[in-house]
Amino acid sequence: MNQTHSGKTAVSGHDLYRFLEVKTPFWKWIKRMVSYGFDENDDFIVTDKNVRDETAFGNHRKIKDYILTLDMAKEIAMIQRTDKGKQARQYFIEVEKQYRRPKPMTATEQLLLATQSIGEIDERVTKLEDTFPISNAQQQELNQLEHAVAIKHLGGMNSNAYRKLKGKVFSQGWRAFNRHFHIPRYCELPKLEFEKGKEYLKMWAPDTDLRIEIQEANGQTNMF
Structure with missing residues (x-):
């Protein structure tokens, strides 16, 4: 979990991919996720990332990574419909509450915020699912x-x-x-x-x- 220059919370696409334990190759998976209504430079950016590779010169190689906004990462986790996806979504919701909190909130305020966030995501997920291929x-x-x-x-x-x-x-x-x-x-x-x-x-x-x-x-x- 990182922050962009504008102060927004950002998530590495590779990190999220590994946590979700997706079987599809990363590039196929991320391109499919991006096609569900997300816009480059608004919901995500593509950047270079150095990763450790013992077989590469200098033990490092450069790969392309997708840096996702918290909202995009949360929605991607939601549409996986797996236990890992649920865990990631709950984590992002907690992070979102922390970053949105201007002052200590009561339990009622926390519950209200979480309910609103999930409601907004569920609404967008429903719209996204309509564009999914048939089962x-x-x-x-x-x-x-x-x-x-x-x-x-x-x-x-x-x-x-x-x-x-x-x-x-x-x-x-x-x-x-x-x-x-x-x-x-x-x-x-x-x-x-x-x-x-x-x-x-x-x-x-x-x-x-x-x-x-x-x-x-x-x-x-x-x-x-």
């Missing part, structure tokens, strides 16, 4: 729905079209889905868009050329 369970639900819709258009799992064209139909369905929601992969659909995603899949149909291939594979002559 594994939601991914599975979309997968099952897309599978069912594709099978219906193929004429069932026992159809010739299913045996010959299922990969093509599945692939076209997901490409259309990703293009509609402006995402690289369906698993990155924001939670806020989950219900819309389900409705889209229910309404999706193969394009005309693919429908013709399906009907020819199934020995049908009519398109509709």
Whole structure:
């Protein structure tokens, strides 16, 4: 825990990362955290940091570190949803109370401050969570729905079209889905868009050329 030139409490991104025991590589993790609505030079700055490394020249090497404001560190701890995250959040809340305290506070005042701080964080976390990618369970639900819709258009799992064209139909369905929601992969659909995603899949149909291939594979002559 340090202070910036303006007197604000600051937290090392690497220190917080190690405390939280995150399994993802630091650079992937910190970039994802930053993408949740934080601004450089407002919520954090990027700086060089010397760390000890016995294999490096002079036993030290230089790395990039993210220096976070207390508010940003607190919110990052909150959204981890782990015991370590809860511990870090409580610690930051206590630090925040100490720095905000102009004079000794009564127990009632301390409780009020803590309640207000947590309330503000919870509100922002709720907004952040809406931008999070859908959960594994939601991914599975979309997968099952897309599978069912594709099978219906193929004429069932026992159809010739299913045996010959299922990969093509599945692939076209997901490409259309990703293009509609402006995402690289369906698993990155924001939670806020989950219900819309389900409705889209229910309404999706193969394009005309693919429908013709399906009907020819199934020995049908009519398109509709």
